[in-house]
Each structure stands twice: as C-alpha cells, then as structure tokens.
Amino acid sequence: MEPGFTLCIVGLGLMGGSFALALRQACQIGPAPDRRMLPARIVAVGRNAAVLSTAQAAGAVDAWTHDLAAGVAEAEVVILATPVRTTLRLLPEVGRHARAGALIMDLGSSKAEICAAMAALPEGLDPVGGHPMCGKEVSGFAAAEATLFAGRPFIICPLPRTTPTGLERALALVRATGARPLILDPVAHDWGVAAISHLPYMAAVALVNAVDAAGDSLPWSLASSGFRDTTRVAASDVEMMLDILLTNRAAVLEWMQRFSDQMDALHRALAESDEERLRALLSVARQRRSGLQWL
Amino acid sequence: MEPGFTLCIVGLGLMGGSFALALRQACQIGPAPDRRMLPARIVAVGRNAAVLSTAQAAGAVDAWTHDLAAGVAEAEVVILATPVRTTLRLLPEVGRHARAGALIMDLGSSKAEICAAMAALPEGLDPVGGHPMCGKEVSGFAAAEATLFAGRPFIICPLPRTTPTGLERALALVRATGARPLILDPVAHDWGVAAISHLPYMAAVALVNAVDAAGDSLPWSLASSGFRDTTRVAASDVEMMLDILLTNRAAVLEWMQRFSDQMDALHRALAESDEERLRALLSVARQRRSGLQWL
Numbered sequence: 001m002e003p004g005f006t007l008c009i010v011g012l013g014l015m016g017g018s019f020a021l022a023l024r025q026a027c028q029i030g031p032a033p034d035r036r037m038l039p040a041r042i043v044a045v046g047r048n049a050a051v052l053s054t055a056q057a058a059g060a061v062d063a064w065t066h067d068l069a070a071g072v073a074e075a076e077v078v079i080l081a082t083p084v085r086t087t088l089r090l091l092p093e094v095g096r097h098a099r100a101g102a103l104i105m106d107l108g109s110s111k112a113e114i115c116a117a118m119a120a121l122p123e124g125l126d127p128v129g130g131h132p133m134c135g136k137e138v139s140g141f142a143a144a145e146a147t148l149f150a151g152r153p154f155i156i157c158p159l160p161r162t163t164p165t166g167l168e169r170a171l172a173l174v175r176a177t178g179a180r181p182l183i184l185d186p187v188a189h190d191w192g193v194a195a196i197s198h199l200p201y202m203a204a205v206a207l208v209n210a211v212d213a214a215g216d217s218l219p220w221s222l223a224s225s226g227f228r229d230t231t232r233v234a235a236s237d238v239e240m241m242l243d244i245l246l247t248n249r250a251a252v253l254e255w256m257q258r259f260s261d262q263m264d265a266l267h268r269a270l271a272e273s274d275e276e277r278l279r280a281l282l283s284v285a286r287q288r289r290s291g292l293q294w295l
Numbered sequence: 296m297e298p299g300f301t302l303c304i305v306g307l308g309l310m311g312g313s314f315a316l317a318l319r320q321a322c323q324i325g326p327a328p329d330r331r332m333l334p335a336r337i338v339a340v341g342r343n344a345a346v347l348s349t350a351q352a353a354g355a356v357d358a359w360t361h362d363l364a365a366g367v368a369e370a371e372v373v374i375l376a377t378p379v380r381t382t383l384r385l386l387p388e389v390g391r392h393a394r395a396g397a398l399i400m401d402l403g404s405s406k407a408e409i410c411a412a413m414a415a416l417p418e419g420l421d422p423v424g425g426h427p428m429c430g431k432e433v434s435g436f437a438a439a440e441a442t443l444f445a446g447r448p449f450i451i452c453p454l455p456r457t458t459p460t461g462l463e464r465a466l467a468l469v470r471a472t473g474a475r476p477l478i479l480d481p482v483a484h485d486w487g488v489a490a491i492s493h494l495p496y497m498a499a500v501a502l503v504n505a506v507d508a509a510g511d512s513l514p515w516s517l518a519s520s521g522f523r524d525t526t527r528v529a530a531s532d533v534e535m536m537l538d539i540l541l542t543n544r545a546a547v548l549e550w551m552q553r554f555s556d557q558m559d560a561l562h563r564a565l566a567e568s569d570e571e572r573l574r575a576l577l578s579v580a581r582q583r584r585s586g587l588q589w590l
Contacts, residue, residue: 206557262501
C-alpha cells in the first residue's frame with residue numbers, strides 16, 4: 001500500500017475509539033513500524049456529534065461524518081467497530097460504497113455470521129474478520145484507551161477470498177495496536193470464545209439475578225471482592241452482549257449445557273456430603289486455574 | 296481488661312497471620328486506639344516451625360508453640376484462625392485449657408456450626424463468632440498482610456451467652472484491624488455468604504471444569520480478563536473451601552438451586568431467540584451490578 005492511506009472507523013465507542021488511539025500512538029511513539037502500514041488519516045463515521053467532536057479534538061481522528069457512504073468512499077481500510085448485528089446490517093452498504101481493493105475488517109466478538117456476510121461482499125473488496133480479546137465492563141469513547149489492546153490476543157479470521165496482501169495489512173494494523181495476532185477459523189473462534197467469554201458472562205448475570213430475585217438486602221450488604229470479580233462482566237453493555245449471544249447461539253447453548261453438567265456434579269457431591277468426590281472436583285479447578293499464570 | 300494482656304492465635308495462615316500483623320500495626324502506627332483493648336503480647340499456635348519462626352522474626356508474633364494447651368492457657372483472648380472443621384475439632388480442647396473469662400473468637404467463613412459448638416464451651420468462657428469478609432485466592436502466612444481487613448466488613452456473631460464485655464472486646468479488636476464490624480445472627484450470616492461467596496465459588500469451579508472437561512486447548516488459549524476475573528476464586532484453597540461448603544450445605548444447596556433457575560431462564564430465552572426476554576434478564580443484572588459502586 002502506498003503511504004498516506006486513509007482508514008475509516010465506523011463506530012467510535014470503546015473498541016473503535018481505542019483502535020484509533022492505539023494507531024495514533026503507534027504512529028507517534030511506537031517502535032518505528034513500517035510507516036506504509038499505518039494510516040496517514042483516520043476518519044470516523046458515527047451518530048453522536050458530541051462524541052465525534054471530542055474524539056477529533058483529542059487527536060484520535062482527523063475528521064468525522066454521519067454519512068457512512070462518504071466516510072467509507074475515501075478509505076483504503078474500513079474498520080467496522082459497531083455491535084455485531086449493526087455490522088451485519090451495515091456490511092451491504094459498506095460494500096456498495098467502498099473503494100476497489102479496500103480492506104474491510106471488523107472488531108466484533110462473534111465471527112461466523114460476520115465472516116459469512118463478508119463473503120457476500122462485492123468482488124474486488126478484501127474482507128477479513130477481527131476480534132480483539134479485551135474489553136471492559138464500561139463502554140463508549142470516554143472509556144477508550146490507546147493501550148486497551150496491548151499484549152492481548154487479537155483474533156484474525158481470514159476468509160477464503162482474503163488476499164495475502166489483505167491479511168498482511170490486517171496483521172500489521174493489529175501489531176501496531178500492540179496486540180498479539182492469532183489466526184483462527186471463525187467457527188472455531190465462536191466455539192472457543194463461547195467457553196471463556198460468553199458463558200462466564202451468562203454465569204455472572206445469573207449470579208446477580210439470583211441474589212436480586214431473592215429480594216433480600218442482606219446478601220448485598222455482605223458482597224466483597226469475590227462477588228465483585230466473579231460478577232464484573234455482568235455490568236457489560238446489554239445491546240452489545242445481546243448481539244453477541246444471538247449471533248453465537250448454538251455455541252453458547254452448548255457451553256451452558258456443559259456448565260450445567262458441572263454444576264449438577266457439584267450439587268450432587270455436596271447434597272450427598274461426598275467429600276472425596278467434592279475434593280476431586282474442586283481440586284481440578286484449583287489446579288487448572290492456578291496454572292493460568294499468563295492471565 | 297487490664298493492659299498488657301496476651302492474645303493467642305491458633306493457626307498462622309493468611310487470616311491468622313494478617314490478624315496478627317494488623318494488630319501489630321494498630322499498636323505501632325494506628326490512630327491511638329484504646330491501648331487496653333490491644334494485646335501486649337501475641338502468641339501463635341501452629342504446626343509448621345519454619346512458618347512460625349518466620350512470623351516471629353517478622354515481628355508478627357512474640358512467641359510460638361506447637362502445644363495448643365500451653366498457648367491457650369496463657370491468653371486472655373484466643374483467636375481460632377484454622378479451617379472451619381479444624382476449629383470445630385479444636386474447640387473442646389480450647390475449652391479445657393482456656394483461662395477463666397477468656398474471650399474465644401474464630402475467623403471462619405461459616406458460622407452456624409461454629410457458634411453451636413461455642414455454645415457448648417465450659418461456663419466462664421466468653422465465646423463469639425467472627426468472619427472477616429475478605430480473602431485472596433492464595434493462602435499461608437507468606438500471603439498475609441496487615442491491611443487485609445482494612446475497610447472490609449467483619450461479621451461478629453454474638454451468642455446468647457456472650458457477655459457485653461466480650462462483645463466490646465471483640466469489636467475493639469476488629470476495629471483495630473481496620474475492618475468495619477457488622478453484628479449478625481449466625482444463620483442469617485450463613486445464608487447471606489452462601490449467596491455472595493460460596494455460590495460464586497461453585498460457579499467459578501464449574502466454569503473452569505467445563506472448559507477442562509471439553510479436553511480442547513483452544514478455549515484456554517483465548518482466555519482473557521473476563522475469564523480471569525470470573526474464575527479467580529476457583530483457585531481458592533480446596534481444604535478451606537471443603538470445610539466451608541460442608542458446614543454450610545443447606546444454604547449453599549438452596550442458592551445453587553436459585554442460580555440454576557436463573558441459568559435456565561437465560562438458556563430458554565436464548566434457545567427461543569426471545570430477544571425481549573433476554574434483554575430484560577441481562578438488563579436487571581447490568582443495572583444491579585453497576586449499582587454496586589462500593590464494591
């Protein structure tokens with residue numbers, strides 16, 4: 001790619017905003033990455049003028065527009081940083097307005113449906129799925145940080161039609177944000193993240209809702225660091241999570257069943273005061289969890 | 296109580312060690328608490344000579360012994376900081392050797408069985424249940440910290456036989472550690488902590504075990520901050536947790552059922568792609584969890 005290309009970010013929330021800030025930082029203070037791989041200009045497409053103006057004033061983006069067609073038309077790289085089902089809805093319009101050869105990448109947390117929709121984009125476009133494995137229980141540009149992706153896995157799901165150049169571009173952008181790119185099949189991705197992200201979210205929601213449904217203030221008054229950490233992700237943005245769950249239903253339902261089987265085993269061992277069985281189940285978890293030193 | 300009293304801590308792990316360090320700090324740099332309420336001398340009873348010597352060298356305790364009878368006999372206050380079932384086993388022996396009028400307190404995470412056992416102590420002793428609401432997924436004196444209790448709730452469960460003086464002593468010690476004392480009935484305590492501590496532990500164990508049982512390395516390679524926090528407590532000490540669960544069975548089983556009902560509701564809404572129902576369930580959790588600012 002020639003130097004001085006334009007990158008368009010659609011949706012300037014936590015993810016899109018952090019992506020813009022991370023690229024800016026890479027351009028300015030990073031370890032001299034290949035400059036041809038970094039955008040000279042970043043344009044944001046969004047709905048909230050106040051947020052977009054703030055981002056521009058902060059130097060995160062050079063320009064912004066409410067007009068998806070206009071923003072996309074001037075960019076060699078388009079990053080869709082909207083909730084998953086918004087991305088699915090916008091992809092056809094992006095396809096109609098994107099420049100020939102443009103790299104189209106997203107930052108959504110489920111990949112199979114998005115990669116399927118990307119496969120239907122017009123010929124000549126270069127789509128690839130993306131998923132930065134990070135996040136916070138807060139949302140919006142105000143929470144965006146240049147270091148959000150630093151050291152985190154960033155899944156890249158190439159399509160059969162993704163060109164080697166497109167993949168190379170995507171990897172360079174991911175590395176510029178400080179993330180560790182990991183290439184993965186979209187279906188394998190969705191199964192894996194259902195286990196370690198979507199299922200824990202469901203469990204956190206159920207923990208909070210179980211206490212809520214009991215209608216007694218006592219448990220809340222006792223909640224301490226264990227409850228705080230175990231339920232942190234239950235405060236995640238609801239619309240974002242709805243999109244993820246509804247576009248990854250089969251895998252999430254499978255993991256909820258696997259989880260339920262484990263809860264049943266624990267319930268049975270405790271109900272029967274089967275100390276040896278209970279010790280065995282708790283010990284597997286302790287050993288496995290203690291071994292995740294890299295987390 | 297006259298100044299210069301001796302406090303005996305039985306079990307110098309994370310909790311007992313932190314209790315000793317916190318009292319030491321209160322004596323030295325605290326906001327001038329009533330000195331009569333603080334021990335002049337701290338004696339530890341434990342099994343591991345290396346750990347006990349380290350604690351003495353660090354100034355956490357003044358002396359130590361392997362001999363429970365000897366340690367207890369010289370103390371006006373005895374703090375049982377052992378796993379719950381060890382405390383239940385040791386209480387009769389403590390009762391045989393404790394000085395007349397001695398305050399007997401514990402630091403265990405379930406209270407109904409311990410308070411029942413304390414009720415059977417010989418006349419003339421002054422028992423009270425205690426539970427500092429804090430902890431880490433690590434254990435042992437090496438992990439002990441003077442600030443472990445700072446700002447945390449510290450439940451005190453008085454027995455019908457607890458004297459006003461005994462309760463006052465217990466509250467003074469708790470305040471000296473920097474914790475916020477909260478007086479609670481033992482059965483209410485056990486029900487409340489089952490909801491916000493023992494149930495989340497079971498869920499964390501089941502999350503880790505579900506991934507483990509699937510026998511695939513992919514999910515582990517994707518685990519990020521959400522999985523890390525949601526499962527942190529699964530690394531807790533197994534013997535400690537076994538004691539807690541087995542002495543709080545009924546309440547934990549009740550909360551596991553309440554949790555299972557919530558998981559079922561989520562499963563049903565997702566399986567039926569009932570977006571409105573799913574949104575409602577997720578929104579309750581988000582609102583409730585976001586409101587826990589004090590956590």
